[in-house]
Amino acid sequence: MNTQLLAPRPAVPRRSPGAANPFRGQHRRRLLTADLLTVLFWASLAAAVALWMADGGAAGFSTPAGSFTALGIVTGLAGMDLVLLMLLLAARIPLIDRTVGHDRALEFHRKLGKPALYLLLGHGILIAIGYGMAEGLDPVSELVALWVLVPDMWLAIVSIGLFIAVVVTSLVAVRRRFPYEFWYAVHLLTYAAVLTAIPHQFSVGALFAEGTWQRWYWLALCILTGAALLYYRVAQPVLATFRHQLTVSRVIPVAPGVVSIEMSGLHLDQLAGSGGRFFVWRFLAPGLWWHPHPFSLSAEPMKFDAGGRGTLRITVRNLGRGSAQLASLKRGTKVAVEGPYGLFSTAARSRNHVVMVGAGIGITPIRALLESTPFQPGNATVILRGHSESELYLGKEILELCRRRGATLFHLTGSRPAGVRTWLPEGSARAGHRLASYDPNVADADVYVCGPAAWAENVLDDARAAGVRDEQLHYERFDW
Incomplete structure (x- = not known):
């Protein structure tokens, strides 16, 4: 030891108890933003139910069959709202990232998984019971009838199956049995589950009929969520990769199993001041391009020339097959980059x-x-x-x-x-x-x-x- x-x-000069704290203001603003995001979260759930009630939804509670159907609609609306919120939390939106941090956003994303699934399962079961009671059928027979006779309903049932697969593979005990790439591929089923769930919402019944506030609300929510995902998860990383044009300049041994990777690129001053925030790196070499690596910078970008070209550095340790291959990166290897992410700054x-x-x-x-x-x-x-x-x-x-x-x-x-x-x-x-x-x-x-x-x-x-x-x-x- x-x-x-x-x-x-x-020696530090003595400060009075009321000495100015330059970070107090930004801290208060961050807490205020977190409170605002929390309010918006609950407001979205309330709006989903309130719009349904404003459209006369509560009238369904007048009969036993109608009560089951009405409860099924409410659970479906709440479940779908939670799913869209989960997607927004995983979209790496800068406002959310800078307010609560990447890890806490994903932690909340995971916590919403089970409640969303239970609500969607409850939606299917309660609707089958309610419709079945009205038509004199048991729930299983009603589900079969819905699958066969009602347009787009089979897509909704497929959607539930996909949601189950995503939630099960997200359980810690399950996902640690598989490599990240397998889990990530399965997790992409979330998008398929959402896409297959949407059609029946607009084609079955009058819930989202033309001209209703509910229709416009859900259309706007789905479009905004999809746009956020496409921009922040796809377009922005592609734009950043082309903007910075990063290439590996050298790999420097630091200690046994540890190397520093220096990269050169353009406009790297835009990445300065990120502190300990992390980026997702993809080294575009055979066998490596598909593997994302979340690493923080180990030094601020520097050595900017007249053309705006500079260098940055990450330091990585051999913790598995993917990171072990980075020690053999060749000079000139192109690098795709996403970020920065997180609140470690x-x-x-x-x-x-x-x-x-x-x-x-x-x-x-x-x-x-x-x-x-x-x-x-x-x-x-x-x-x-x-x-x-x-x-x-x-x-x-x-x-x-x-x-x-x-x-x-x-x-x-x-x-x-x-x-x-x-x-x-x-x-x-x-x-x-x-x-x-x-x-x-x-x-x-x-x-x-x-x-x-x-x-x-x-x-x-x-x-x-x-x-x-x-x-x-x-x-x-x-x-x-």
Whole structure:
């Protein structure tokens, strides 16, 4: 174990309790935007039901059969609304990304999956019961009749099957059994499920009849969702790839199993200031072009010439077959890029003071954030964690940045103690050290954490125990 203070904390001028905080305003605006998005979420559900009721939908509750049918319609409307919201959360819309972060948007997306499926299943079952009661048929016979006799209804039943496949393959226990590419291909069925669900909404019954507010509302919602997906998931990445014209310039060994990939391209100053936000990279080489890699920059773009051409860098570790192939990339390989995404950047700041904690390959986004996020000398602490000094990747660069910017740097190396839940090496843990041991002002700091999931959770728990509020904690997960 080795715990070493590498850059002493410089003296900091005393600030009055009411000293200006340049990040307070942006933090309040972000919270206000999050509240507004939450209101819009609930408003969309309320609007779906309110428009149906305004069109006389509640009259269906006058009979038992009508009650089942009416409940089936309500669950179908709510379920479809949740599905469209899920698609918007996965569309990588900048407003959502900058407000809650990419990982939290996808977490909410996943949480909506089961309720949406249950509502859609309830829609099918309740409609079959209601229609069957009105026609003197059991639900199964009614479903068969709907499949055979009613236009577009068979597409709706196929849609339910596709939604079931998507939700089942999204369960953690299931998706971890398959490679990302298989899960991603199956997940594309969501779009097929939505497309097959839409026709029966407009062709069956008078629910979305010509001239009704409901018809215009759902048409607008479907068109806006589709447009957002096409632009942010397809058009924008293609435009960014052509705009920046990235090519691999060299691959530099950093440590065993770790390399830095330098790329050159145009207008890279537009990517500057992204801090620890991540991009999705596709290296357009045989066997690699179809594999997306979510990596953060490990250094801000630099070396801009008169023609606007510069260089940027990512640092990657061999964590599987896909990332292992990157070490053999050839000079001149073209690169497609999407992003930046996430909230692991200055946009998440709420305090003057900042603490950055990184482990393993998670150190590289910390290095980029350290380079770009503003702070006064003495107002930043950087903690790097690894089993050995060789695992403190880019450590020399970080040391130089800390010296230049006046940040305090700690290297914590060694194995964790057996049977103890901690993020610290054995010696530090046995000595009773905590996060506050390395920065006594951590309770009034923004804390950025990047590293393996279980380790990061220990750091976050330690920060909370030191009085750090959740709004000050910034940890972005890159798992799928």
